[in-house]
Amino acid sequence: MDWFIKLFTREEKIAGLEVRDDYLRMALLQPGKIGDKPSTEIRFLGEEPLDEGVVIGGSIKDKDKFVKSVKKLVNRSPVKISFTMVSIPADGVYSKVSSFPKTIMGDKLKESMDLAMQFQLPDKPEETYASWEKIGPSDRNEVLVATILKKPINELVDALSSAGLRVVAVEFSALSICRSMDIKDSETVLVRAPQISGVEVFIVKNRLPYFVRVLPKEFLSSKDLLDKEVDRIADFFGADKGDIDRRIDISEAKIIDSLSGNPKIGENYGKWLSSIGIAMRAMIPRSADDMISLMSVGTEDAYEYQKAVAFSEFILESSIAVSLFFIAVFIIALASLSSFQQSVIRQTASISTTPLPNNSDQLQAQAGQLNNTLAITVGILRGTVDWSAVLKKLDADIIPGITLNGISMPSQNGTMSISGIAQTRDILNNFNATLEADTFLSNVNLPITNIDQSNNLPFNITFTISNPQALYYAQ
Numbered sequence: 172m173d174w175f176i177k178l179f180t181r182e183e184k185i186a187g188l189e190v191r192d193d194y195l196r197m198a199l200l201q202p203g204k205i206g207d208k209p210s211t212e213i214r215f216l217g218e219e220p221l222d223e224g225v226v227i228g229g230s231i232k233d234k235d236k237f238v239k240s241v242k243k244l245v246n247r248s249p250v251k252i253s254f255t256m257v258s259i260p261a262d263g264v265y266s267k268v269s270s271f272p273k274t275i276m277g278d279k280l281k282e283s284m285d286l287a288m289q290f291q292l293p294d295k296p297e298e299t300y301a302s303w304e305k306i307g308p309s310d311r312n313e314v315l316v317a318t319i320l321k322k323p324i325n326e327l328v329d330a331l332s333s334a335g336l337r338v339v340a341v342e343f344s345a346l347s348i349c350r351s352m353d354i355k356d357s358e359t360v361l362v363r364a365p366q367i368s369g370v371e372v373f374i375v376k377n378r379l380p381y382f383v384r385v386l387p388k389e390f391l392s393s394k395d396l397l398d399k400e401v402d403r404i405a406d407f408f409g410a411d412k413g414d415i416d417r418r419i420d421i422s423e424a425k426i427i428d429s430l431s432g433n434p435k436i437g438e439n440y441g442k443w444l445s446s447i448g449i450a451m452r453a454m455i456p457r458s459a460d461d462m463i464s465l466m467s468v469g470t471e472d473a474y475e476y477q478k479a480v481a482f483s484e485f486i487l488e489s490s491i492a493v494s495l496f497f498i499a500v501f502i503i504a505l506a507s508l509s510s511f512q513q514s515v516i517r518q519t520a521s522i523s524t525t526p527l528p529n530n531s532d533q534l535q536a537q538a539g540q541l542n543n544t545l546a547i548t549v550g551i552l553r554g555t556v557d558w559s560a561v562l563k564k565l566d567a568d569i570i571p572g573i574t575l576n577g578i579s580m581p582s583q584n585g586t587m588s589i590s591g592i593a594q595t596r597d598i599l600n601n602f603n604a605t606l607e608a609d610t611f612l613s614n615v616n617l618p619i620t621n622i623d624q625s626n627n628l629p630f631n632i633t634f635t636i637s638n639p640q641a642l643y644y645a646q
Contacts, residue, residue, distance in 0.1 A: 185254040185339055186215070187450025188241075189347070190327065192226050192260070192367040195219045195244050196443065198450035199252065211429045211451075215252075216436065216443065219244040228262035228368050230323040234330050241334035256340040257327065258347040258449040261371050261383050264465070265293050266317040266343070268381050273312050280305075284314060292318050300324055302463040306379050315379060317343065319465045328466070340452070340464040345373040345380035347448030353425035354378060359413060361405055364421040364441075365391060372401060374408050374415065382408050467626055498559045557642050564612070565589065568605050572598035583639040586614070590631040599628050606634060613637045 189196040196218045203212030219240045225233045245252050275283055284303050292301060301318040328338045344364070354360055356378055364371040370390050374382040384404060390397045405415050421441040430436060436443050452462065561580060569575065577590040593599035603617040615634045636642065 183254045184214075184250060184252070185256060185453035186248075186252045187258065187347070187446050187448070187453050188255045188331075188336070189258045189344065189446040189449065190226060190229065190260075191221075192228065193221055193223075195221060195240055196446035197244055197248070197252075197255075198443070198446040199248065199250060200447070200450045200454055202454065211454075213430070213433060213435045214250050215248040216446075217244055217247050218442075229260040229327075230263070231326050231330050234326070234333070237330050238334045241331060241336065245334065245336065253335065253337055254339055255331065255336045256342070256449050256453050257331070257338055258342055258344050258445045259327070259465075260366060260368070261343045261345055261373070261385050262368060263323060264317055264319050264343045264383070266315065266380070266383050268306070269314050269316060271312045271314065275312060280312075280314070284316070292316075294318065294320060300465045300467060302465055304462050306377065315381075315463065317463050317465060319343075324465055338466070339457075340460070340462075341466050342449065342452070342463055343383070343465070344371065344445045345375075345383050346463060347445040347452070348373075348421070348424070349375050349378050349380055349448070350451050351427055351430070351444045351448035353427050353431070358416050361401065361408075361415050361418040362421060362424065363397075363401065363418070370397060372404055374404070374412075376412065381412060560642055561587070561636070564609065568602070568609055570598065570602050570605060573602050583636060583642045586633050586635055588631055588633045590629070593628045593630055594626065596625055596628060599630055603632065606632065611637055 184199060184201070186197050186199040197215065198213065199215040201212050201214055203210045221240055222233075222236055225231070225236045225240070231237050269284075271280060271283060292299060298321060299318045300321055301316070303314050303316045306313050306315045324341060327341070331338055345362075348362070348364070352362075352375070354375060359374065359376045361372065361374050364373075367388075368385075369388045370386040372384050372386060373380045382404070386397070386400060390400060401418065405418070409415060421444070422439070424441050424444060425431065426436065426440040426444065426447070430447065431440075436447075452460065558580060562578075565575075565578070572594040573591060574593075575589055575591040577588075579588045581587070593602065599617070603615065606612055606615045612634045613636070615632065617630065617632050620630075621628055
């Protein structure tokens with residue numbers, strides 16, 4: 172059975188998707204070689220413009236148009252893409268670097284961060300997704316923290332799911348750019364990245380964004396105003412973290428050597444840095460990815476969960492297809508038996524109206540055998556359970572947000588069960604209420620588990636059939 176599970180839960184290729192107010196850009200990378208040297212191969216690189224107002228500040232305002240644009244972009248890929256990591260603008264993202272004593276490491280560091288995020292973040296913990304990662308050289312104990320409100324992330328994940336993409340991780344664009352930009356480890360660089368909604372200014376140190384700020388749209392209209400604000404940012408950073416080596420616009424940035432000169436990228440490296448940077452993260456083994464992800468779970472858990480959901484959907488669809496096949500076979504068999512029964516009736520009627528020949532005893536014996544066969548056939552039909560009626564009822568009761576991954580029906584008179592995953596506790600309670608209201612079912616029972624968990628809730632609901640006799644094909 173292991174080989175069967177591995178066949179449908181194999182490692183999937185993960186694309187990198189940049190979501191901006193004006194464009195979607197996607198990259199899919201894979202390891203390659205140039206001669207004997209390892210390199211990075213670009214399998215797909217594409218972009219799709221977005222109409223004005225579809226996305227504002229990284230938040231989706233028109234889901235239908237957004238989904239349509241994502242599908243157009245994905246359909247141009249020569250490789251089927253089902254999983255993605257997403258890079259979003261820094262609008263709405265709060266990030267900072269925190270320092271801890273060198274003695275706080277491992278579990279102690281995790282406990283300290285969990286405590287710090289309860290009190291030091293700008294929004295309520297229950298309303299935000301927060302994440303952190305260890306940064307900086309080994310002689311310093313520094314942590315990069317990032318947080319964002321849940322609502323725009325949930326809407327983004329939902330929209331991408333509607334477009335057929337399963338989201339594994341979400342990070343802000345400065346993180347993605349730092350990964351793909353050609354910069355020395357020892358350099359401190361200030362980067363200006365103009366966008367429709369404003370100017371993203373971030374300072375890269377140790378190849379990570381130590382400072383990020385999004386300037387309002389007004390700074391796009393005045394170079395002097397922008398230069399003065401950038402000077403203030405540089406002075407503020409320099410007073411605490413040291414001097415800045417150089418300042419660049421994103422259009423002047425170079426890409427890492429392994430991708431430099433690639434004809435698919437062209438000469439305008441700046442516009443591809445974010446999508447390629449997040450695609451580079453997608454190439455890292457999930458078990459080794461402990462970087463910031465602005466979702467409810469880490470990247471490894473998110474990836475495994477999405478694979479499990481995909482596998483569950485496949486099993487459910489396969490079960491329905493198999494059930495329909497057996498229903499069709501049964502209907503054909505039933506029709507054949509009915510035809511056979513009619514033939515027997517006609518033969519019996521013919522026998523009753525025909526004068527008895529000399530060998531009438533032999534014919535009577537044959538008629539008796541036919542009657543026995545007919546009685547056995549009727550008995551088989553009366554003892555056959557129509558399981559498709561249960562499947563149809565359950566399918567009609569399923570509500571959006573519920574994914575089934577298991578059905579157990581040991582007997583029509585016994586206790587049956589269904590298991591799966593509910594997106595939220597409210598959805599799970601509504602689903603349970605729907606089953607309880609269904610007169611076809613009785614003794615519906617949902618054990619209360621995972622009280623502290625509010626999203627992606629596993630469940631197992633038991634029930635019985637109100638009238639088991641109604642499941643038989645013939646009475």
